[in-house]
Amino acid sequence: NWTAGLNSYFAENPGAANALLVVSSALIDALGLFLLGRWLFGGSVRPFLGLFLLMTLRQLMQAVCALPPPPHMIWHYPGFPSLLVTYHVANDFFFSAHTAIAVFGALELTRCGRKWITVAAALLVIFEISAVLILRAHYTMDVFAGIVAAISVANLSERISPRLDRLISGGT
Template sequence: MNGAGKPSSVKRRANNHTTPANGVKVANGAMAKTASTHFSDASFMKWTVADAVHVATHHWIPCLFALGLLFFMGVEYTLFMVPPSSPPFDLGFIATRHLHAILESSPDLNTLLAALNTVFVGMQTTYILWTWLIEGRPRATISTLFMFTCRGILGYSTQLPLPQEFLGSGADFPVGNVSFFLFFSGHVAGSVIASLDMRRMQRKELAWTFDVLNVLQAVRLLGTRGHYTIDLAVGVGAGILFDSLAGKYEDSKRKGAALTTKHDFS
């Protein structure tokens, strides 16, 4: 035995394990080792210069969006906010200020363009109903129902102020200068839905015609201050979104019908 004041000559081996209260042994540093392993196996650790060049040359669109993200982060964080007493800032209004001045000084021209725009809305409606009632393809009609329902919910939830320079017309749609939702543009979304259906049916010339008329419609709506720019942009996205959702709805119904038929014969 060692003396009381004499240090022990037996060296204990360092214990690399700890025993938690539940009795399970966990190796010291195991978590750190696991984290290190995951870090070394991370995808970006294997990137090379050749990979970066490949991304820049073959995926340049996402690269542009990445630059756009950085640019607009700088814009957003240095922007002077529009005060509550001022009208909303709209770049589309600035771009169409000359058109607005012409339409303001010529009510007859404003009425003529409004009437032509109403005819275009009638063309959209006629085509969408034709695809369902005559051709038996309900997708465009379903997407339009989805779109206008969502537009009603959003338009009522956030009711934007009517632009101060709004130029109304009795020939516009809705006819008679009745109240309407600003967000988002049903004119634009309906045209996009019709155009997408035309492309599915290989009616490309008609689709391009609708696209050109839709652009002219958007310019006219900005010139008359009938919509903000964001209303028109979201209208394009809404048309694409609800057309896609209508397609998924049809696919789900077809799959459900196929499963039902399979069970009936099994």
């Protein structure tokens, strides 16, 4: 298992684990705020719709797919609050919200049309996936499902949002 050594390191070094949890969660919060800002100031409901659909789908999946905590999971309140990340849950696994928000946010970031933003977004996705796998906060299937969910929701939001945008603006 390629994450075993790093998982052991973070298990033996709570300060490092806390730092990773804080940074990972802060990036998710920043992406969430970006998506909300992009909706409010960007002229389309698409980012909010996607985030809403993603979180709704995740809640539905959690209701029907209860999984036990992964072995050697490192997941606790790191001493710093988060807007979007919950730390005290027992069955918050399928699918990975960190992964899904990172992928959906990255897809939205690529719309900015700047290569450096696209590269940074891809690195953010890799970081978030690595963090949840190293900390064993999710199973690999949770991460894969988070990627698939985010891409599916992005495609659905892209198709639905133009009609909603027209409806909201009073157009036909």
